[in-house]
Amino acid sequence: MKLLTLNFLTCARKTCKSNAAAFPLHPKEAELEQVETDMNPLFIKNILPRLDWEAMKTLTTELGLPNLPAETPSDEELATDGEPSQTAKDLHTLLMETSIQSGKLVCGNCEHEYAVKEGIANFLLPSHMV
Amino acid sequence: MLPTPSTSHVNYDQIYEPAEDSYLLLDTLSSASESTFLKFRFPFTTPSPLVLEVGVGSGVVLAFATANAKHIFGRSDILALGTDANEHACRAAAHTVRGAATEHTRSVKPAGIFGDCVVGDLATSLRQQNVDVLIFNPPYVPTETLPSLSSATQDKFEQDSHLLSLSYAGGHDGMETTNRLLADLPTVLSERGVAYILLCNQNRPEVVIAGILARPGGWRAKIVGSSGKTGGWEKLCVIRIWRP
Numbered sequence: 001m002k003l004l005t006l007n008f009l010t011c012a013r014k015t016c017k018s019n020a021a022a023f024p025l026h027p028k029e030a031e032l033e034q035v036e037t038d039m040n041p042l043f044i045k046n047i048l049p050r051l052d053w054e055a056m057k058t059l060t061t062e063l064g065l066p067n068l069p070a071e072t073p074s075d076e077e078l079a080t081d082g083e084p085s086q087t088a089k090d091l092h093t094l095l096m097e098t099s100i101q102s103g104k105l106v107c108g109n110c111e112h113e114y115a116v117k118e119g120i121a122n123f124l125l126p127s128h129m130v
Numbered sequence: 131m132l133p134t135p136s137t138s139h140v141n142y143d144q145i146y147e148p149a150e151d152s153y154l155l156l157d158t159l160s161s162a163s164e165s166t167f168l169k170f171r172f173p174f175t176t177p178s179p180l181v182l183e184v185g186v187g188s189g190v191v192l193a194f195a196t197a198n199a200k201h202i203f204g205r206s207d208i209l210a211l212g213t214d215a216n217e218h219a220c221r222a223a224a225h226t227v228r229g230a231a232t233e234h235t236r237s238v239k240p241a242g243i244f245g246d247c248v249v250g251d252l253a254t255s256l257r258q259q260n261v262d263v264l265i266f267n268p269p270y271v272p273t274e275t276l277p278s279l280s281s282a283t284q285d286k287f288e289q290d291s292h293l294l295s296l297s298y299a300g301g302h303d304g305m306e307t308t309n310r311l312l313a314d315l316p317t318v319l320s321e322r323g324v325a326y327i328l329l330c331n332q333n334r335p336e337v338v339i340a341g342i343l344a345r346p347g348g349w350r351a352k353i354v355g356s357s358g359k360t361g362g363w364e365k366l367c368v369i370r371i372w373r374p
Binding site for chain 1: 177178209215217235240243245249250251255256257258278279280317
């Protein structure tokens with residue numbers, strides 16, 4: 001599961017939905033994988049406003065990845081002379097090419113652990129927790 | 131006509147096989163009227179739209195929407211995600227979407243961006259009010275009972291038939307699962323969000339639409355695609371739900 005996808009996911013329990021602690025989910029015992037993909041600079045530029053930057057910073061810190069800039073990069077920082085800048089390339093690597101292959105995702109509110117196996121996260125809850 | 135994504139790798143013993151309902155969704159999303167609506171709704175100067183298919187199954191619909199993003203949404207910088215209660219479906223759908231997007235990129239123009247398929251119940255794992263385009267081909271066949279999401283059986287054949295039943299068995303009026311999703315729409319869709327939901331005649335689409343129009347918050351709903359010439363239960367339609 002791509003790190004980008006984590007920006008859109010939260011704990012599946014109804015009682016956690018409106019609780020700020022339920023996002024982002026915290027990776028635990030995560031095995032990361034790096035898969036090269038073609039970069040779409042327009043996508044990187046237009047997905048940035050959709051990211052919760054603080055959450056992405058938390059995520060990279062927890063995964064031991066290089067620190068993100070303090071603030072969301074501006075459009076100017078994403079291109080140099082019309083070509084994707086290093087910042088844009090780094091974001092592409094982080095969001096699109098880095099994925100969690102196995103491990104757990106833990107809710108910061110209820111502490112429920114969701115398993116990630118073979119790159120696929122499972123958010124089905126046991127019936128007593130629905 | 132836009133090409134239908136290949137699903138030749140999908141095991142139809144445990145995953146819903148693309149059928150008339152899937153193709154109606156493809157035709158509706160790529161119709162002139164819907165792509166005009168969507169282009170107007172998501173101008174290319176705005177942040178990337180998040181497209182979520184709930185119950186992604188073989189992935190044929192999400193793959194089509196992703197590969198043909200430019201035609202459908204007027205922009206290729208969309209992010210596609212899928213959910214399904216069936217883990218096999220998630221795996222197969224990811225394969226389908228990646229394949230279609232790669233094929234499209236090779237032969238024509240940039241395709242949309244595929245994120246992931248995750249195992250889950252409807253849109254419950256998505257952050258609130260983040261989904262811009264929600265697509266749902268629900269289990270719409272009226273059945274006596276609604277299968278539970280998990281099955282305890284160890285028997286391979288029974289496991290497979292349980293997984294398949296999740297893809298079609300809709301309980302009372304075929305609406306039990308769809309009604310849960312409809313109730314969640316205000317917390318799932320973004321302000322600019324749009325939902326496309328497939329219904330059959332026995333789901334009583336006119337009642338569903340009236341229910342949505344009666345909600346507070348200025349919700350709109352209308353039929354934007356239909357198929358099936360007879361008046362039987364197999365007559366299908368796609369309704370679009372949105373707030374102007």
